[in-house]
Amino acid sequence: MALPKHASPLERVWHYAYLVICALIFLFLIAPILVIIPLSFNAEPYFTFTDKMLSFDAEGFSTRWYDLLLTFGMLEPEAPRDSSWWADAWANAQWIQATKNSIIIGFFSTILATTLGTIAALGLSRPEMPGRRAVMAILISPMIVPIIITATGLFFFYSSIGIQDWGIPYLGIILAHATLGIPFVIITVTATLVGFDHSLTRAAANMGADPVTTFFKVQMPLILPGVISGALFAFVTSFDEVVVVLFVGGLDEQTIPRQMWNGIREQISPAILSVATILVVISIALLTVVELLRRRSEKLRGMSPG
Amino acid sequence: MTDIAQPLTTADGKPLKGALLRAQARARRRAFLLVLPLLAFILITFVFPIGQMLYRSVYNDGFTWHEDVTSGDRTPIMTNLATWFEANPPGTEPDEAAFAALAADLVTLRDLKAPGQAGTRINYELSGSRSMFTKAARSAKKLEPPYKEAILELDKDWGNPELWQAMRGASSSYTTNFYLAAIDRERDASGSVTMVPENRQVYVKLFTRTLSLSLLITFLTFILAYPIAHLLATLPLRHSNLLMILVLLPFWTSLLVRTTSWMVLLQSQGVLNDTLVGLGILGDDGRLQLMYNRAGTVISMTHILLPFMVLPLYSVMRMINPSYVRAARSLGATSWTAFRRIYFPQTVPGIGAGALLVFILAVGYYITPALVGGADGQLISNLIAFHMQKSLNWSLAAALAALLLAGVLLLYWLYDRLIGIDNLKLG
Numbered sequence: 116m117a118l119p120k121h122a123s124p125l126e127r128v129w130h131y132a133y134l135v136i137c138a139l140i141f142l143f144l145i146a147p148i149l150v151i152i153p154l155s156f157n158a159e160p161y162f163t164f165t166d167k168m169l170s171f172d173a174e175g176f177s178t179r180w181y182d183l184l185l186t187f188g189m190l191e192p193e194a195p196r197d198s199s200w201w202a203d204a205w206a207n208a209q210w211i212q213a214t215k216n217s218i219i220i221g222f223f224s225t226i227l228a229t230t231l232g233t234i235a236a237l238g239l240s241r242p243e244m245p246g247r248r249a250v251m252a253i254l255i256s257p258m259i260v261p262i263i264i265t266a267t268g269l270f271f272f273y274s275s276i277g278i279q280d281w282g283i284p285y286l287g288i289i290l291a292h293a294t295l296g297i298p299f300v301i302i303t304v305t306a307t308l309v310g311f312d313h314s315l316t317r318a319a320a321n322m323g324a325d326p327v328t329t330f331f332k333v334q335m336p337l338i339l340p341g342v343i344s345g346a347l348f349a350f351v352t353s354f355d356e357v358v359v360v361l362f363v364g365g366l367d368e369q370t371i372p373r374q375m376w377n378g379i380r381e382q383i384s385p386a387i388l389s390v391a392t393i394l395v396v397i398s399i400a401l402l403t404v405v406e407l408l409r410r411r412s413e414k415l416r417g418m419s420p421g
Numbered sequence: 422m423t424d425i426a427q428p429l430t431t432a433d434g435k436p437l438k439g440a441l442l443r444a445q446a447r448a449r450r451r452a453f454l455l456v457l458p459l460l461a462f463i464l465i466t467f468v469f470p471i472g473q474m475l476y477r478s479v480y481n482d483g484f485t486w487h488e489d490v491t492s493g494d495r496t497p498i499m500t501n502l503a504t505w506f507e508a509n510p511p512g513t514e515p516d517e518a519a520f521a522a523l524a525a526d527l528v529t530l531r532d533l534k535a536p537g538q539a540g541t542r543i544n545y546e547l548s549g550s551r552s553m554f555t556k557a558a559r560s561a562k563k564l565e566p567p568y569k570e571a572i573l574e575l576d577k578d579w580g581n582p583e584l585w586q587a588m589r590g591a592s593s594s595y596t597t598n599f600y601l602a603a604i605d606r607e608r609d610a611s612g613s614v615t616m617v618p619e620n621r622q623v624y625v626k627l628f629t630r631t632l633s634l635s636l637l638i639t640f641l642t643f644i645l646a647y648p649i650a651h652l653l654a655t656l657p658l659r660h661s662n663l664l665m666i667l668v669l670l671p672f673w674t675s676l677l678v679r680t681t682s683w684m685v686l687l688q689s690q691g692v693l694n695d696t697l698v699g700l701g702i703l704g705d706d707g708r709l710q711l712m713y714n715r716a717g718t719v720i721s722m723t724h725i726l727l728p729f730m731v732l733p734l735y736s737v738m739r740m741i742n743p744s745y746v747r748a749a750r751s752l753g754a755t756s757w758t759a760f761r762r763i764y765f766p767q768t769v770p771g772i773g774a775g776a777l778l779v780f781i782l783a784v785g786y787y788i789t790p791a792l793v794g795g796a797d798g799q800l801i802s803n804l805i806a807f808h809m810q811k812s813l814n815w816s817l818a819a820a821l822a823a824l825l826l827a828g829v830l831l832l833y834w835l836y837d838r839l840i841g842i843d844n845l846k847l848g
Contacts, residue, residue: 126756129756133648133652134652136648137648137649137652140645140648140649141649141664141667143645143724143727144649144667144668144671144724144727144728145667145670145671147671147679147682147683147686147724148670148671148674148678148679148682150682150685150686150692151678151681151682151685154685154692161690162684162685162688162690162691162692163685163688163690163691163692163695164692164695231458231459231462232459234455234456234458234459235455235456235458235459235460237455238451238452238453238454238455238456238457239452239455239456241448241451241452241455243445243448243449243451243452244449244452244453244456245449245452245453248837248842250456250460251842251843252833252834252837252842253460253463253464253468254456254459254460254463255842255845256463256467256468256833257463257467259781259782259829259833260471260785260826260829260830261784261785261786261787261802261825261826261829262785262787262788262802263785263787263802263805263806263822264471264474264785264805264822264825264826265467265470265471267474267805267809267818267819267822268467268470268471268472268473268474269466269470270809271470271473271474271477271815272466272469272470272473272474273470275473290466291466293462293466294462294463294466294467297459297462297463302845305843351673351675354675355675355676355677357677357788358787358788362809372675372677375677375681376677376788379677379680379681379684379792380792383681383684387681388681388685391675391677391678391681391682394674394675394678395674395678398670398673398674398675399670399673401673402666402669402670402673405673406662406666406669
């Protein structure tokens, strides 16, 4: 990208203008996400930087909204913060309940999506797979079909089979979220299987390994980075999904996004921003993990650029 | 030398051709069996529910069947009227026999406590008619011949030919009327298809708005993605990986978080307006209204969908050999010509992939328009949700969903033809 020595003045001007434009676009991409972090420490219930915040006055900042997240819904939020206070928070605070639900739903739907998705990706990446293109199109379609259509379809389907009465909590949402997460697993795992050297499995079979052993000893270690990043995608999809939960979730099945959705629709308070900040921190962590995995996968498959 | 005439065989003497075919069939079966569980899962939890929902767009038995909530028994309703409709062609003036049939059916409705259900079904086509049914059913037992006068006595709207047309349409469980309604059309008294009055034309306008806003958003993402994808593709990998994080972080951040941040930024008392006022660009009373309108939807959706444009563009640009542009320059092309004639045409596949993906995702967007769109930033998905949750006209919601789905699947098919689903990449 360095400018050649013979560049004309006009080209020089354009080059720097181009860099400025790029910087502005990157700012557009990242600023909205970063701006909520300081705002979540606002001492006032406003969504903008107060004068005190701008002059870095300590009084302008507080963690009251994070505190509100803990106490909201508690029986005795004012009690001294001993072990019984924490027990109360653990049992009653609404955001903590939502977090628990989100994690349970996310965990099981991820397990389901990753298991089914990985096995299917193994089949899909074989050249002998009949009707590969059509099957692939069906399996990826949950990512493409508008979420509102999926949610309405599931709403009617679940009420016609009475899934709420089966006695398995969250079952409907878990199945739906697994469906939504599957395309990501398929995409990431098939991507790691591209260029997979099939003579490795043949060699394993040649030496007497049965298909299951071959899978766990030869294929699995090689595709593991893809499987894990697919699983992370599936988890994030579930962790962030609100429309299906709104349509098919029972009243007690509150999740973090649903709670946020209600908060935004009714009375948006900076407490939402503190949730958002926590979620941003989580997504930074997840992104780091995925990036590391991707590099590891490239190295494993000998595709590393160096 | 005689061996050549003989068919090739495997070690145990079977014909080689057959053995190969069998082995291939086994490999095919094995591959298919690996995919089968997931395929079955998706068919049951995804394809079937959607199909079932779409069935509602052509099937509505509100005016033909009553289902008891507790026992689940199904009883046919409005049978007398249905018989009359069968015997008389559309547009026939309802005679005494017709009203007698109606009176008899109203008695059945009353006994089943179902006038609300039948009225609701007619109400979808002709608003205000639900109460006519509940009212008439209440006095159904007292009706005496001549029925025509007796019923018209209750409410002279019972003579409305449009009402009779609506009942004729509803007397069969299968109907295309919801699709007509979804494109702002209805059947008039004689049964022919006409446009609804202008003040009720909402859906075509909304479809057009969804398409035009999605096009605008796709175009904006293209304008914004092109320069940074180019920068990322030309920088050395060490730097571009760092910058790539700026693209991927929004991609990994919760959709609700990104929408929330845009609400914070765009509010009239929000960061953006405060900054502009603080810099003296705007007066305090001239704050921009950027949220709860179309601008809010466009700005936040452009931001949210931008990574979907950057990633395919980047992966295409990365593969472009820089020596082509250098060759063009050395042959005397200006940098603009080299870009226009050499570089840009090579990026077209990436533009196509990104644009199709962004457009497909944009037409079905629900959450962001619902939160920042206000009244005139709503898209078709929001209307489907409205009919699902508020007006409870599920058949119309299904018809709108079917139209939206048809459009999306067409684009999806196009995407598969042109780009191939295999080439979908996630960072």
